[in-house]
Amino acid sequence: MRLDLQNKRVLVTAGTKGVGKATVDLFHELGARVLTTARKRPADDSADIFVAADLTTIDGCNAVANAVIANFGSVDIIVHVLGGSTAPGGGFASLGEDEWQRELNLNLLPAVRLDRALLPGMLAQGTGVIIHVTSIQRQLPLPESTTAYAAAKAALSTYSKSLSKEVSPQGVRVVRVAPGWIETEASVALAERLALQAGTDYEGGKQIIMKSLGGIPLGRPSTPVEVANLIAFLASPFAATITGTEYVIDGGTIPTA
Template identity: 65%
Template sequence: MSFDLQLKGQRAVVTGGTKGLGAALVTSLHDAGVEVITTARSAPERPVAGVTYVKADLTTADGVTQLAQTVQQRWGHADIVIHSLGGSTAPPGGFAALDDAVWFNELNLNLMPAVRLDRALLPAMLAKGDGVVLHVTSIQRALPLPESTTAYAAAKGALSTYSKALSREVTPKGVRVLRVSPGWIETEASVAFAQRMADQAGTDYEGGKKMVMDWLGGIPVGRPAKPQEVADFITFLVSPRAASVAGSEHVIDGGTVPTV
C-alpha cells in the first residue's frame, strides 16, 4: 500500500507560516511536493527553499489584499488554503481585564484574516469546482480558561461557526471546508504564554507549563502536542486521501477535552 498523499503539484496558501504550527505546515506540505505561498509580519529565521514568503500583516484588510493579489498574480488560483494564523496577547485577569482594544485585537487576529482571505480566494476555487479550505480553531472554544483566554476562545468559537456555515454553502460546489481543533501545542507563542503565567505566579517555565496543563484539567497523554504532529495531521486532511472528509471539526488535543 502506498502512503503517497497525492499532493504533488498542488498549490497551497498557509497563513502565519514562519513560526509554530504554520512553519511546521509549510515544511510538511513542501515535503509532500506542494507549492507553498505563506505569510507573516516578519521574515522567517530559517526559510524553506522553494517556498514563497510574503511579508504582510493579515490583521489588516490591506495585508490580506496584498497576500491575495500575490496568489492571484502568481497562480491565478490556490488549490488549498490553510488558516493557521492565530494566538492571543490578552492579559490575564479575567473578563475585567479585557477592554475593547483587547477584544478587537483577538478578533482581528483569529477571525477576520480567514473571513477576508476566503472572500478573496474562494471565487476562483469555486469557478474550477475544486479545492480545500481548512481553518485552525482551538479546543478553547469548548474549554475556555476564564483567567486568560476568554476573548481568544470567543474568537475561535466564531471562526468555527463561520467555517461550518461556509462548508454548508460551498462544499456542494466542490470546495471542501474543514476545521482542526488543536489542544495545547508547544509553539513559540504557547511557550511565551506559559512563561507569562509563570512570571505572574513567581515560578519558572516548567511551573507555568504545569499551571496551563492544570487549567486544562490535565492532558492524558502527559504533554502538549508537537507542531509537526498537528501539521502532519492537517496535511493528510487537505490531501485527496481524505476526499470524503468535509464540514467536520477534528480534535487533536491529547485527550484534553473530557466530553464527547
Template identity: 60%
Template structure:
C-alpha cells in the same frame, strides 16, 4: 522534551497543488508549510515579520489581521502561484493580559477578533471565488479546543473568536460543498510552541509567580492532558496534511480535535 515520531512522506502527494498557509513562519504554521512542501506542493506563506528561511516558494510579509494585509496576500498568492487549490488558516494567537474579563479593553477584543476570526473571513472572501471557478479546492480553519474549554484567566477573547471561527467554518462548508470545495476545521489543544511559552511568561509575570507554576496553572485549567504532554507542531501538520489530501475526499464540514485527550466529554 524532544519529538520522537518520524513520518514517511510521499513527495508526490501534493505535486502541483497551490497552497497558502497563513502564519507559516512559526509553530504549527511553519510545520504545515514544511510538511506540504516536502510532499510536492507549491506553498505560499505569510507573516508580519520578515522571512527567516521558510521553505515556502512564496513569502508575503503582511498583517492578515488587517483589510489591506489580507488583500495584499490574496493578490500576491494568486499572481505568484497562478491560482489556489488549498488554503490553511493557521495564523492565530493571543496577546491578552491575565486578569480575566475586566482586563480586556475594546482594543484587545478587536485585535483578537481580527487575528483569530476576521483574517480567515477576509481571505476566504478573496480566494474562494478562484476555487469556485475551477470547481475544486480545500480549506482548513485552525480553531482551538478553547472554543469549548475557554481559560477565563487569560484567553476569553481568543476563545470567543475561535468559537466564532468554528461556526463560520461549518456554515461555509454548507455553501461550498456543492461547488466542489471542501471546508474543515482542526482544533488543537496545547501545542508546544514559542507562542505558548510566551503566554506562560505573561501569566507568570501577572501573577508574580514562576513559569513552572504558570505552566501548571494552564494544565490545571485545562483539566490535564491524559497523554502527559502538549502536541508537537509536526503532529498538527500531519493531521492537516491528511485533511486536505485526496485521502480525505469525503470529509467535509468536520472538525478534528488534536489535544492529547484534554477535552473530557464525548
C-alpha cells in the same frame, strides 16, 4: 501511505513559526508549491513564495490575496493558521473595546477576508480545500484569560461550518482543526516563565499549564509537526469525503466526546 500534494498550490498563513512553519515545511516536502505570509520573513523560510503582510488589516489581506492570484492564478489549498491572543488576564472586566477588536482582527477576520477573495477561483475550478485552525478554547475557555480569544475562535468555527454547507456541493471542502496546547516557541517561553515564578524547572512549568487546562490525559502537549500531519492528511485526497467537520488534537484535554 503517501500523501499526494505534488504541485498543489497552497496558501498557509502565519507560516514562519509553530504550526504554520511545520505545515509549510511538510507541504513543501510533499511536493506542494507554498505561499506563506507573516509580518517579517525569517532566515530559515522554506516556502516557495513569501509575502510580508499584516493580516489583521484589510490591506494586508488584500496584498496576500493579490500575491496568490499573481503567482498561482488560483489556489488548491488554504490553511488558515493565523491566531493567538494578546489580551490581558483579569476576566471580562479587563477586556475593553480595543482588546475585543484585536482578538477578532487576529482570529476571525483574516480567514473571512482571504476566503472571500480566493474562493471564487476555487469554485470556478470546481475543487479545493480550506482548513481553518480553531481551538479547543471555543469549548473550554479559561475565564481568567481567554474569553475574547475563545469567543473569536468559536465565531471562526461557526463561520467555517456555514461556509462548508454553502460550498461543499460545488467541490470545495471546508474542515476545521482544533488543537489544544501545542509546544510552540511561545508556549515554551510561557512554561519557562511560570517555572521561574514557581521555583521549579521547565517540566514543572509544563505541569502548571496542564493543570490549568484540567489535565492532559496523554501527559504532554502536541507538537507543531503532529498538528501539521493532521492538516496535511485533511488536505489530501485521502480525506476526499471529509467536509464540514472539526478534528480535535488535544491529547484528550476536552473531557467529553
